[in-house]
Amino acid sequence: MTTLTDPVQISAVPTAEQPRPQRRSLTIAGWILTAFGGAFLVFDGVNHVLLSQSVQAGANNLGMDPQLFLPIGIIQLIFVGLYLVPRTSTFGAILLTAFLGGAVCSNVIAGQPFFGYVMSGVYTAVIIWFGVWLRTPALRRLVPFRR
Numbered sequence: 001m002t003t004l005t006d007p008v009q010i011s012a013v014p015t016a017e018q019p020r021p022q023r024r025s026l027t028i029a030g031w032i033l034t035a036f037g038g039a040f041l042v043f044d045g046v047n048h049v050l051l052s053q054s055v056q057a058g059a060n061n062l063g064m065d066p067q068l069f070l071p072i073g074i075i076q077l078i079f080v081g082l083y084l085v086p087r088t089s090t091f092g093a094i095l096l097t098a099f100l101g102g103a104v105c106s107n108v109i110a111g112q113p114f115f116g117y118v119m120s121g122v123y124t125a126v127i128i129w130f131g132v133w134l135r136t137p138a139l140r141r142l143v144p145f146r147r
Contacts, residue, residue, distance in 0.1 A: 030135025034084065037127040041080045041096070048073025062110045075099065083128065090139060093132045100125045 047055050048069045059066040079099055083092030100121035107118045133139050 026134045026140075030131045030133070033127055033131030033134065034089070037124060037131055038080055038084050040124065041076060041083075045073045045076035045080060048076060061112070062106055064106075083132075086135075089132050090136065093128050096128055097125050 050073075051066055051069060055069050056066045059069055076096075076099060079092055079095040081092070082088045083096055085092070104118055104121040107121070112118055133143065
């Protein structure tokens with residue numbers, strides 16, 4: 001007969017204090033999405049810092065001074081750095097969401113095509129958050145998907 005203090009019996013039942021173990025497949029999928037989103041944002045941030053021709057053309061299309069994109073690129077790279085560090089990934093995702101919201105707003109004001117330019121910030125934010133959600137058990141408990 002087992003008692004309530006039997007370690008086998010206690011460890012076999014997940015409780016609020018004892019979360020289920022992280023599934024390796026979720027972590028791997030989360031890191032793949034994180035790498036994809038992070039690589040895209042690093043590439044974009046470096047282009048902003050270097051003021052590439054595509055950034056200058058985009059600035060002209062938005063009616064903005066291309067020199068504004070240097071600090072924007074630096075801020076973007078700092079936010080991406082926070083996102084890629086596991087300990088600060090949720091905070092980085094929050095900052096990147098705000099950053100991408102500004103990009104969406106700028107594209108709306110400039111009258112850019114909706115599904116191509118305007119929604120690209122939303123698509124990127126979804127990839128960022130889904131990657132963090134998959135690799136962070138605490139976030140999955142906070143925002144669960146239920147059947």
